[in-house]
Structure formats: structure tokens, C-alpha cells
Amino acid sequence: xxxxxxxxxxxxxxxxxxxxxxxxxxxxxxxxxxxxxxxxxxxxxxxxxxxxxxxxxxxxxxxxxxxxxxxxxxxxxxxxxxxxxxxxxxxxxxxxxxxxxxxxxxxxxxxxxxxxxxxxxxxxxxxxxxxxxxxxxxxxxxxxxxxxxxxxxxxxxxxxxxxxxxxxxxxxxxxxxxxxxxxxxxxxxxxxxxxxxxxxxxxxxx
Numbered sequence: 001x002x003x004x005x006x007x008x009x010x011x012x013x014x015x016x017x018x019x020x021x022x023x024x025x026x027x028x029x030x031x032x033x034x035x036x037x038x039x040x041x042x043x044x045x046x047x048x049x050x051x052x053x054x055x056x057x058x059x060x061x062x063x064x065x066x067x068x069x070x071x072x073x074x075x076x077x078x079x080x081x082x083x084x085x086x087x088x089x090x091x092x093x094x095x096x097x098x099x100x101x102x103x104x105x106x107x108x109x110x111x112x113x114x115x116x117x118x119x120x121x122x123x124x125x126x127x128x129x130x131x132x133x134x135x136x137x138x139x140x141x142x143x144x145x146x147x148x149x150x151x152x153x154x155x156x157x158x159x160x161x162x163x164x165x166x167x168x169x170x171x172x173x174x175x176x177x178x179x180x181x182x183x184x185x186x187x188x189x190x191x192x193x194x195x196x197x198x199x200x201x202x203x204x205x206x
Contacts, residue, residue, distance in 0.1 A: 035089025035176045040082075041168060043156070047078040048163050063109060063130040063155075070131020072109060079165055081154040087144050089176065096144035097173055100137040100152075103166035105159025107133035112153040115141075122150060133157065 049059050061078060064071035085098070102108060109130050113122035125138035141150055158165040170178045 035087075035091050035174070037170075037172075037176045037178050038086045038088045038181045039170055039178055040084045040181055043079050043081045043165060043168075045077070045079045045164050047075075049076045050163075065110070065129050065131075070129055072130040072133070075109075075157055076160055077158055077163055078109075079156050079158065081156050081165070081168055082151070083154065083168065083170075084149065084151045085170070085178075086149045087146050088179075090146060092143065092145040093141070093174070094143050096141040098139045098141055099171045100154070101169045101171060102135040102156065103168075104135070105162075106156055106165040107135055108137060108154050108156050109133050110155040111137060113139065114151045114153075116149060120148065120150070 047059070047061050049061070051059055060073075061075040062071060062073045063075060063078075083100070087093070087096075100108075108128060111124070111128055113124075115122055121142050123140040123142065125140060126134055126136065128134055128137065137154075141148075144150070154168070156165045156168075172178075
């Protein structure tokens with residue numbers, strides 16, 4: 001009997017104004033949680049001073065920029081980092097602050113940003129060029145609405161002793177969570193795997 005009375009009271013409460021309060025609280029909680037920002041990151045080596053090992057050939061690299069000014073000589077290596085970010089959250093941002101932090105010893109010499117169209121812009125907040133390498137880059141994306149996508153191409157030099165730069169970290173003062181998703185190359189590799197079961201054995205073909 002007591003259980004029946006309790007269920008009756010609960011049903012009447014939820015059927016009244018309290019239901020609206022509960023729904024409002026749930027919606028507010030969902031909207032106030034940290035937003036999900038997906039990103040893909042791929043680093044491709046393009047030059048290494050020791051690429052002609054066991055030979056008399058010595059490779060050197062010099063970069064110059066007429067727009068940014070200055071140049072850099074005897075660059076030991078160079079890699080291209082392709083980074084793509086997508087707003088997977090449920091919030092639109094008129095402006096979104098984004099930052100890249102390179103690992104200690106790595107430095108970016110140049111960056112190219114691409115937006116969806118002329119109504120989407122990337123504003124550089126960091127001076128960057130061959131003569132002014134940096135380990136931290138800051139941008140403002142305007143806007144960064146739901147499902148909006150921006151891509152960046154960074155030209156990075158790794159510290160001496162390493163051929164390739166380490167992972168590039170993403171950050172923002174906004175309450176967001178950056179979640180890494182597979183690149184197209186990684187997805188193709190996974191899709192190319194074929195499993196064949198022969199009795200007690202399992203063969204993986206690539």
C-alpha cells in the first residue's frame with residue numbers, strides 16, 4: 001500500500017509543474033557541459049639533413065619569406081603538420097580562441113590556415129616567419145559555429161637529434177574538450193585490414 005501511495009504522489013508531481021523544472025534543469029546541464037571539439041592531426045616529414053646517409057652528399061635547407069620578412073639557414077629538418085578541427089558541440093561561437101603548443105625544442109616557421117568560405121576567417125595572433133620561429137601559436141576563428149571546420153598547415157622544425165617533431169597540443173580558454181579522431185590515412189589503413197579465419201588460425205591481410 002505504501003508503495004502505491006508513493007508512486008501516485010510521484011506521478012502527480014511529474015505530471016505537474018515540477019516536470020517542467022526537471023526538464024529545464026536537464027537541458028541547462030547539457031548546454032553548460034564542456035563542448036566537444038574534434039580534431040585530426042598528421043605530421044609528415046619532408047626534409048632531413050641526414051637523408052643522404054652513407055654518401056658524400058650533404059643536404060641543407062634555407063627558407064625565406066618576402067611577406068613575413070627574414071630567412072632561416074641550415075635548417076636540420078622540416079615536417080608538415082596538418083591539423084583540422086570541427087565543432088562537434090551544440091554551441092555557436094561568434095569568435096573562438098584557439099592555440100597550438102609545440103613540444104619543447106620544436107618550432108613552427110610558417111602556417112597556412114583555411115576556412116570554409118569568405119564568411120569564415122582566421123585571425124593570426126602570433127608573429128610567425130622563418131626568422132621568428134615560435135613554439136606557441138594563437139588564432140581567433142570567426143565564427144566557429146556547430147559543424148564548422150577549419151584546417152591548418154604548419155611547417156615545423158624538430159630539435160636536433162630527432163628527425164620528426166613530437167605531438168602538437170591544442171588548447172582554448174573556452175570550456176571545451178578536444179577529442180582526437182582518426183585521419184583519412186589512418187581510416188584507410190584500418191579499412192584495408194582483412195581478417196581471414198582458417199580453423200583455429202586468424203590471418204590479417206593488409
